[in-house]
Amino acid sequence: MKIRLLLGVFLLFGFTSVAQSQKTLNLMPVPQKMDIKEGKLYIDSTFRLAIQGKPDQRIYSAATRFLRRLDEQTILWFKQDQVNHTDRDSKALLQINVQKPGKIQLKEDESYQLEIGTDKIQLNAATEIGAMYGMETLLQLLEADEKGFYFPQVSIKDNPRFAWRGLMIDVVRHWIPYEVIIRNIDAMLAVKMNVLHLHLTDDQGFRVESKVYPKLHEKGSNGKYLTQEQLKDIVKYAADRGIRVVPEFDMPGHASSWFPGYPEYASAPGTYQVETKYSHFEPAPTMDPTNEALYPFIDAFIQEMTHIFPDEYIHIGGDENRGLQWDANPKIQEFKKKNNLHSNMELQTYFNGKLQKILAKYGKKMMGWDEILEPGISKDIMIHSWRGKHSLTEAAQKGYPVIISSGYYVDLLFDVKDYYLNEPLEESHDLTPEQLANVYGGESAMWGEIVSAETIDSRAWPATAAIAERLWSPKEIRDVKDMYRRLEITSNRLEFLGLTHNKNYEVMLKRLTNGADITALKTFVDVVEPMKELSRRKQGITYYTYTPLTMVVDAARPDSKVAREFTWLVEDFIQKPTQELGNQIKEHYHLWSENHFKLQETMKVAPAIREIEPVSANLARLSVIGSQLVDYILAKSAGKLKPKNRMDYDKADKLTDEMRFMVKPRGNVEFIKIIDSTKKLLTYAVD
Amino acid sequence: MKIRLLLGVFLLFGFTSVAQSQKTLNLMPVPQKMDIKEGKLYIDSTFRLAIQGKPDQRIYSAATRFLRRLDEQTILWFKQDQVNHTDRDSKALLQINVQKPGKIQLKEDESYQLEIGTDKIQLNAATEIGAMYGMETLLQLLEADEKGFYFPQVSIKDNPRFAWRGLMIDVVRHWIPYEVIIRNIDAMLAVKMNVLHLHLTDDQGFRVESKVYPKLHEKGSNGKYLTQEQLKDIVKYAADRGIRVVPEFDMPGHASSWFPGYPEYASAPGTYQVETKYSHFEPAPTMDPTNEALYPFIDAFIQEMTHIFPDEYIHIGGDENRGLQWDANPKIQEFKKKNNLHSNMELQTYFNGKLQKILAKYGKKMMGWDEILEPGISKDIMIHSWRGKHSLTEAAQKGYPVIISSGYYVDLLFDVKDYYLNEPLEESHDLTPEQLANVYGGESAMWGEIVSAETIDSRAWPATAAIAERLWSPKEIRDVKDMYRRLEITSNRLEFLGLTHNKNYEVMLKRLTNGADITALKTFVDVVEPMKELSRRKQGITYYTYTPLTMVVDAARPDSKVAREFTWLVEDFIQKPTQELGNQIKEHYHLWSENHFKLQETMKVAPAIREIEPVSANLARLSVIGSQLVDYILAKSAGKLKPKNRMDYDKADKLTDEMRFMVKPRGNVEFIKIIDSTKKLLTYAVD
Structure with missing residues (x-):
């Protein structure tokens, strides 16, 4: 009772987050x-x-x-x-x-x-x-x-809102060893997740030991694979923590790594290598669904895997197959005609049907990425929605069990709040209660193109904790500031358990400064963020599996606490431009403008950070403008404004726009939140 | 040539450590x-x-x-x-x-x-x-x-000075999992070490999988053991880095964990449990050397292990066997009489002889702690000196191959310089060149009573890097300040490789403050050190294997950089009491005296650090005195001293002495270097 009374009082004064903390x-x-x-x-x-x-x-x-x-x-x-x-x-x-x-x-x-x-x-x-x-x-x-x-x-x-609350780890694109998986299982239990989805094979590696077809891992992994003993141990470790393990073997595309050992199952003749790039290798090596020998091969492999993975589901991938190898193979074209298969998708559905029978033989249910949702596919297949929520709705409507990862790709480095507010079931959905029951939950998806064992935790966590809450807690729990308050506490606890998402940060900065003092670099990296949406790969630079992931952008955190809290501070200031808030903002700007000169000193002995020089210079320039804007706003609200000040607007506006779109080759860090907040000050100042 | 000229100039000005850095x-x-x-x-x-x-x-x-x-x-x-x-x-x-x-x-x-x-x-x-x-x-x-x-x-x-440069890891007393061993192997190669000695069995656990006698690890390890696959993997990983792996199976004492599964080989009837304490369980469970069935049992076990460990040496422990179970067993007493064995040591030598034959059968050489060096023991046994350098000399003189760990017990938490300056061969040794050739090298010894997977790196490293240098580099390389300069760089590099000795520090402090700000705690823990020589176990407190190792003393570093550099600063000041040096010293004292009040604030929400309150209070009191002493010395050297100041001496002297000997139950951290430096100031002030 007393609590409720107290709550009321807090609410009166607008202390919503304190009130929220009383509830959470x-x-x-x-x-x-x-x-x-x-x-x-x-x-x-x-x-x-x-x-x-x-x-x-x-x-x-x-x-x-x-x-x-x-x-x-x-x-x-x-x-x-x-x-x-x-x-x-x-x-x-x-x-x-x-x-x-x-x-x-x-x-x-x-x-x-x-x-x-x-x-x-x-x-x-x-x-x-x-x-x-x-x-x-x-x-x-x-x-x-x-x-x-x-x-x-x-x-x-x-009790949980959804029955399927998963984390997918791609151990392929970069090798993610056993102990990383183990510590992630501990973290999963801590936030009540119950499915570990292991993406085990892809173009860049076959990362599971096969005793039946040893050339799979021997020729397909550069020696970096999980042994059967390790996988059994992972399954037991997970089960001891209430966690299911769902393995994924991606077929018929994303399959290059099957073929160095067994080229006869590809859709084009020749020798194959494990890919070291992430794209630009079309026609992508793809299994030949018309090769009857393929199915006994897969059958024996699946049988072997069923001895390791007791879960009823096996994920067969099925995504992103354009079928260019199929188009180029006359035998396959002939097969399509003969069997009345009008598209590559229909051929893939044919393949999936055969695959499903193999799985069923071993008592397993099939699961695949949402591309497999095509006419003719069996109703007990679990659809894994990733290309957008429409596929979730579509699958549920059509009567398929479905989980969602769309909006939960943590490798895309969005803010935690974006993952957090990504509600699987929009208010506008028109699913019947029966169809709703087809929605089993979701998975945080940690793809591995741009992570290493050193950085993976800092990309998966703490964002995955927020996703875990979305999948467990009532839909109505969505107070962003309270989430961030609890997330920081949770994040620390996850480190006590063994995760490394915070503690590797300064180690990486030290490596970057080549032993020199990291203070200035830390001030800079604390406020910037890696480009969202994997944009660093979209800049015309080719990343290889062996490209070093030890750059500033790899150390930078996806959701900068400094930048986020600065944004809030500016919002508060615009609500009520007091001298005190103004001073707090100016302290930040001052730090960043001064920091540039210090960082330049560090750069003299740290060539590895020189490429961020223009970014730091821009941040410094922006900070000077921002600081003037605060003064301007304070003067304006105190009625002490001189008219000529208005001239600043155009120049500042142009500058912030330029900064927003500046090219950031390799350096790849941005301070978009600081630009946006400064722009807000600008707009407010001018209005 | 120019370098030499430059060196000369530096030396003239006394920049010995700069000069040294030019050489190293x-x-x-x-x-x-x-x-x-x-x-x-x-x-x-x-x-x-x-x-x-x-x-x-x-x-x-x-x-x-x-x-x-x-x-x-x-x-x-x-x-x-x-x-x-x-x-x-x-x-x-x-x-x-x-x-x-x-x-x-x-x-x-x-x-x-x-x-x-x-x-x-x-x-x-x-x-x-x-x-x-x-x-x-x-x-x-x-x-x-x-x-x-x-x-x-x-x-x-x-090329190395010694052929055997090892790190021993005790994976028993606290469970040290596979990945910790792997990252330590990487670190070993980085400092050119070539022997990983795994202490695999002891009273507190049997941490190796046996397929021949599965009850060994099943009943002797609480499920925490290295599988044969893991061990084979460790051996391969080490070999790929030029590192031998020497396994140790401690016999006939330190053997409790053999008996939960196989009590029939103990020297007293009954059921056995894995020990959870580290002492006080005399009569300690010991193998019965008079039981003829024991030898085929050991034989089959050793045979199994030879398939995992290819190295020519197997370490059989042999240490600290008082034989109290033997004394209490009439059958064993009778056996001794009958076989003319006059002491338990002679009985153990009898056992060792049998053991050596078993090893020889599989082409293996025996190695044991220096207790086994008794008349009658075969000349090709490697003696592992630990009870003092005398056993090194004795073994070498008697013609035994020998390595040394005496002075290299990193679990004792001495300063790095103490390990570094621990020269295996004193100038005074009177070994002939032939005897000298018996000295093969040494090992850093990381015993596991008071370490966990979280803290072990911070006890083993960076000290082990200094030991590695002692065993590799010319004897004459012993400039302590230059060693510390290079050690800091090396220490960072070892973290880039994956060690955790620095990065777990703040995580542990955060756990201790229960989420509160760690600034004040860090200031305190930065300057204190855990008690040297495992003294925390000598205070009448019983430590169990499950006692939490997350206290301030576990976070504190064995060789505080702050305390060490403060010591140097005071030495410099006493050489030449300038105002500038005096101010630097006073800044430190000021920080520590002020810090106490801040730390008290943290304690309000962090019960886990309350036990250090008296230590922090004493540091603050000492700092006040120290600061006054600096003023006194400056005044004195400026000729501005007032006679009454001399009264401070007795009180201050008494206080520092009290602090030195104060009881520190559980808290277990000390600031002895600050006491010593303050005492130096005191002595200097009074002289």
Whole structure:
């Protein structure tokens, strides 16, 4: 009650984000239902947990990990070591009760209820998967004050909005080793995601060991592949965290890496190499669907993979096949005619049909990118929407199960808020309730063209945490500022767990300065962002798989906190141009204009950062203008404006426009938010 | 010639460390012979390498890695991709010539010659191992100026002083997973180390998979063990970098983890558990050497291990066996009498003899900690000296091959300079040249009681780089300040390679502040050090394997740069008490005294750091005194001293002494260098 009263007061004064934080605490994703009470439950070294009910064995290692993490955070030195089935003491502070063992499969019951009272914490769940989520929630609830560590007294009823909440990792385009996948699984559980989709084969590599056809990985991977033991270990590690693993073997296109070992299954004769480029190799090597020998080959490979991947789904890719090799092959043309296949898409659907039968033989369901949604394709195929939300709606309407990655491509480096606000189901959709049930969820998609093991976390995270919330929490949870508040906390916690998205930042800056002081470089890189939408690849520069990913643009973060908060500051200032806000803005501008000279000094001994010189110079120039604009606005609102000042407008306007479109070869970082904010000041000043 | 002239000038002005840097550049370890010329060889995107001669295949992947690392550092975007045997272009800038394939074995030829001329780099080596070292040297030589990246023109002839340059990693006491070992292998090659010694079994875990006796790892490891595939992969990864892998299976003591699965081989009946403590479990579980069934058991296990570890040496531990289980077992006592074995040591030597025969059967040589050096032990056993240098001398004199880890226990958290100056062969040794040849080298020893995967790098490194130099470079290279100069550069480079010794620091501080600002905590932790010599375990507190290692003491660095440089500053000031130096010292003191209040604010929301409150308070009190002392000294040297100031001495002296010996339960950090420096100021002030 008191909380509600307090909320009211805050709202009166416009403290919406404080009010929001009262509702969301530091949780990400936000639970379905939460009732926050007044009290605090303090913990000390006597903290113990007990497990009742009938959970799967995996609960015990999960509970042990929970204990260790809580102890690492509080350093209370708990007495309890490994948790096992004998830990049933009804006096333990944390009581976990699980109804039945969970299965690592789509649509398993993942719900849990968490009740933190005055002297007891009760965590109930249908399965141990829900219990694991409850433990993650509990870790997120931990707070501290002068008396010590405590859990706020809350009552939570929680379950996911969508059953499929995934992260796709492309381990092909750049080699992403085992340990990166492992640490990402830990992170996934922390934000209640439940599907790891591994993109295992593509033009640039065949990254899974095959014992049946060893030439696949031997000739198709430059020695960089996941062994079957590693993959089994990944599957177990994931299952122990409630996470399914869906493997993807991209067919019939994106398939170059199958052919160095087995050229006979390509649609053109010759020898094949693993691709080192990402495009411009049309006609792209493609499987020959008319070759009857292809199907037993795929059959034996799929059979082998079913021993590694227990999940009911296998993703067969199916995307971006233009079929130019097919067009050039008279035998294939003849086959199309003979079988009444009028287009390459129809030929691919023919191929998909054969593929689906192979999968079905091993009890597997097929899944593919939305291109496969063509007449004639079977209804139990999961469609993976990526080319736009229309394919989600279309699939659902036609009765196909569907998940969405459109709008969740984290490699495109959009702001977190863009991913966050990407609602799978727009208000305007006209799906029936039955059709709605076909929408299973979505996946954050971490494509690998422009990431390395060093940078991948900083592209996938923390954005993926926001996507996880979109897929778990009520649709109505969309307060952007509160999301960013919680995201920063979540981001730190994910690093405690082992992710590297922040900690590799300064290491990369140090490499760039060649050992020199990084202060000026950091000031610069803190405020810029890599170009959105993979634009760096659209500038006529060819990237190879071996192009170094250690540039300023690789270190720069996709959603600069400095730039974002500067934007907010300018918005506040335009709402109410006070001297104090004006000074804060000018401090930033001053920092950036002065920084350029310092950065030039660093450049003398750091050739690797010289290409950003024009960008830094422009930022400095813009900052001078911005600073004058603040003065202008302050003078104007104080009624002290001199008329001649109005002359600045055209020049400044032209300059900001130029900056927006300037060519940034290789350097590839931009400060578009600072340009936009400065433009806002300009517009406001002139109006 | 000009350099020599310049050197002379520097020396005249006392710039010894600049002069030193002219001789050592940024290299670690320093080469045996180096002639630095004047010119610079600039590189650009056309940089290519070619490989001539008859190397082992591993040179090609090594050369590819070299190319990628050089390109990552320079972002010149080299055109050359994977290097292979066709890369023999005599016009390539870097010419590598290798005489013959190297073998990954003790005493292989590791020498190389590197000649950087005006338009060509020639790297010659007997084997590709030497060539790999030459490439590491080349990477370390990379410098930059306003014109771009260049290599200084030098002529280097290099080979190691000792043939055995190792790092021992204890993966038992705390579980150290595969990827940590992998990144440490990369680091080892970067500083030209060639032996990875894996301590695989101990009381707290049996961390190697056995297919012959699966209960060993299944019951002895809590599921945390290296699989055979992982170990084979580690062996291959190491061999590809010129590094041998020596496995250690500790016997007959330190053996608790063998017995949960196979209690019948212990010296006392009963059931056994993996230990969770590090001591206080006497009588320690020990193998029963009188049980004839033990030897076939060990035989089959060793045979299995020989399929994983190709190296000629197997380390059998043999340390710290008091034999209390033997004393308590009448059957064993009877056996001793019957066989005329007068002590437990003699019984262990009997056991070792049997063990050695088993190893010999599989073509393996035995190695053990220096306790095994007892009458009757065979002459081809490698002695691993750890209890003091006397055992090195003793072994060498008696004709045993020997390596040393005494003085290289990096878990004891001594200053890097202490490890660095730990010369294996004192001037006073009276070894004949023949006996000297028995000394093969040494190993940095990273014991695992108080490290986790998160902290291990920060304990092993960068200290191990200094040890690597001690074992590689001429004995005369021992300039401490120049070592620290190069160490900092080396330390950064090791992080670029993947080590985490610096980058986990702030992550740990953030965890400690529970999300609050870390500035004040960082100021504090930057200047303190964890207690040396594992003293935190000597304070009557029991550490378990599951005690959290996320405390301030775990984040604190063993050799604080701030404290070290403060010490130097005070030394300089005492040499010449100028106002400028005095101000610099006072700035530090001021920072620390003010910091205490800021840190108290942080503590309000960060219970995990409250236990350091008294330490921070003492640092603040000391800083006030120190600051007064500086004023006193300045006044004194300016002849402006008032006599009453002399009264400060006793109080200040007493206080610093108290601080030195104050109890630091759990908190475990100290600022002994600041106390010592302040005491120096005190002594100087009073004199």
